[in-house]
Amino acid sequence: MINLWQAHLSFAMLLFLLLPAFGLPRLARIAVLGALLAVSFLPVGGLSLAAHMRSYIDDLALTTLVFMAWGCLRRLNILTPAPKDKTWVMVIFAILALVLYPATLGLSELDPYRFGYSPRPMLIVFGLLTLGLFYLRNWLGVVMLAVATLAFLLNIKPSQNYWDYLVDPLLGLYCCFALLLHALRRIGTRLMTARNNTSRSA
């Protein structure tokens, strides 16, 4: 049952983040989020809309739920923007996705997904990473990794694999594309600045 609650929360938060804000006041946006949660229960062909979405994107990792919750709170102006937090988090999860998925799907002889079944070495690495992020005051990263580990400890997903709590393809792809876009923007800005400087000196 917890899976379905995850699916309903994922459905509501994902659509809320994808939809434009329409300049609505905070209370109205909270109402939109609640309405989306209600919509996620609508049955279509014997399954709720949330279950349909879950069929294609699978149960999301706990980190993604925290990331989306953080996005929703920002959208509602409850949290202030913290761009540096987000960039480092995206770097971490993009690396995780790039390490995990191609290798697990057969492009490498090593299967890193296996490490998630006996995760003591992984727990040491992610424990140190979480403490490091805490030292750097990257609260978003700390909460994502701590909640994922707590959920793993409480066994709230049907998977016994630590990876399934840490990352999912949606988060991985989002981080990769967002970083790529970020890098392209920066390159574009630098090129523009360089061009402006050249034309000025000419």
Added chain:
Amino acid sequence: MRITRPRLPAICAYLALSCLFATAWFTNPATPHSSFALMSPVLAVAGQVAQPIYTSRFASSGLVDFVHSSAVTALPDGSLMTVWFAGSREGAADVQVRAARFDAGTGEWGAEQVLATRASTQQGTQRFIRKLGNPVVALAPDNRLWLFYVSVSMGGWAGSAVNVMVSDDFGRNWSTPRQLITSPFLNISTLVRSAPVFHADGSIGLPVYHEFLGKFAEYLYLSADGDVIDKFRISHGNNSLQPTVVPLDGQRGIALLRYAGNTHHRVLATRTEDAGQTWSEPYPLDPSNPNSSLAAVATPEHGLLVALNDLQDGRFKLSLYGTDAQMDDWYSVGDLDKSPDPLGGPFSPEAFKEIMGNEFRGSSGSLRQPLEAQFLSNLDTRVCTARGCEFEYEYPYFIRSPDGMYHLVYSWNNTFIKHVTFNDAWLAERLR
């Protein structure tokens, strides 16, 4: 630079985080791995000469659907249960997982029973299901009957996931299906085909394969309650599927693999010396393999019996071979079924119907004999294409039951699931 001391709340937070990860570390030790459980079939009583036994009959009884990918298991009362998938065609939305039970008393298969449908799987897993695929069934040492079967929510077979159902009363009642979590990427690209292997502590070794970016085999390690607790690569790359795993003793085992490449078209083999945790590099064996499923069981002489299509192309002949544990020497035990045409060429509908009539009478068993006329009446629309009518004997699944009998089920022209039984005395006679 001024060094500032962390404040009390920060120290508490550091401690809380450390405790969280430490607790997770302590509560998640490495997964213990048990040796293979070895079954000891009842041996013949000393001085008593066993008579050769070889019988065949159809396990399925439907006369309309495409039937394929069967599996069989022995039950404690001497009966058997076979499962397969059936529908208007492979991959159709109406495909169901069906079962039949073999009555040891009458020596016949009973009526078909539906175990899983697209709707029941959708309801149980709470996921949209497009189609169902290969099922496998196995009785665990604790007498729980396990059914694993493939389903697809999106795309083709590369988008497969494995579902599981369990029965505590030998198949009378089943749990609702649930999906195994086997892959981090949307939980897709895992399929089952061959017999599960049990370990000494009750854990289950499930041979699976991937068809998404690569075609390779894995050995899923499930707890006795059916949760995935580890997995091991059997092969790599893009050319091996459908591992059939045969334990030789507690630690040693062999996996034979369907070859899905374009080079040598031979059966692949790999070995484990640690009960399935590590596997040697797969290597080609003598028999050919036209990218088709094969099945193997261990013999009392520590060799293997292998059922396969020993062909470079096509599946018009299903043969039985024996080999030693080193798999160096192969000998033919006989052909289980084959096309009258040595090259497997197509026949006209009229000629095909006549041959099939004879084949039907030789294969069906007495209970299914009355179905012959009805079976032949719509045969051309079920089996024949514009090219003509071709024979297909494929997807064998092999077990040895506790009474020492060998049971083989396979797709008989995708119209019936055929069950062949024989004993060691028959094997000895064939090899004389």
